[in-house]
Amino acid sequence: MLLATLAAACSARQSLTFQLGTLNDSGVTGTAILTDLGDGSTRVVVDVDPAGHPQMPAHIHPGTCLELVPQPLYPLEPVEDGASDTVVPASLADLLAGELALNLHVSAADMGTYAACVDLN
Numbered sequence: 312m313l314l315a316t317l318a319a320a321c322s323a324r325q326s327l328t329f330q331l332g333t334l335n336d337s338g339v340t341g342t343a344i345l346t347d348l349g350d351g352s353t354r355v356v357v358d359v360d361p362a363g364h365p366q367m368p369a370h371i372h373p374g375t376c377l378e379l380v381p382q383p384l385y386p387l388e389p390v391e392d393g394a395s396d397t398v399v400p401a402s403l404a405d406l407l408a409g410e411l412a413l414n415l416h417v418s419a420a421d422m423g424t425y426a427a428c429v430d431l432n
Contacts, residue, residue, distance in 0.1 A: 337426035338362030347403035
């Protein structure tokens with residue numbers, strides 16, 4: 312019975328992979344994988360070639376990559392040496408339902424310059 316419950320929970324998890332677009336000649340390329348955890352939360356794993364940016368703040372913002380709302384909706388763990396892993400308190404369906412974008416900043420000292428971005432739709 313427990314094995315069947317675990318198997319059902321695992322098969323219910325949905326993952327989507329998004330390709331981040333490089334911004335401002337940063338050279339940053341890679342992916343963001345969003346996995347619905349089935350409990351109203353989503354795991355966000357960012358895996359990029361940091362292109363010389365050792366630590367990049369990351370967020371999910373309202374809006375699109377072309378028109379981001381400056382205040383983030385969900386902060387993500389900083390991308391350190393190209394990797395970040397965060398659980399956000401929203402289902403995958405909720406993240407895909409509105410205009411949201413995941414972006415990386417060049418550095419904590421330069422939050423106004425975006426290194427990479429992807430629209431979550």
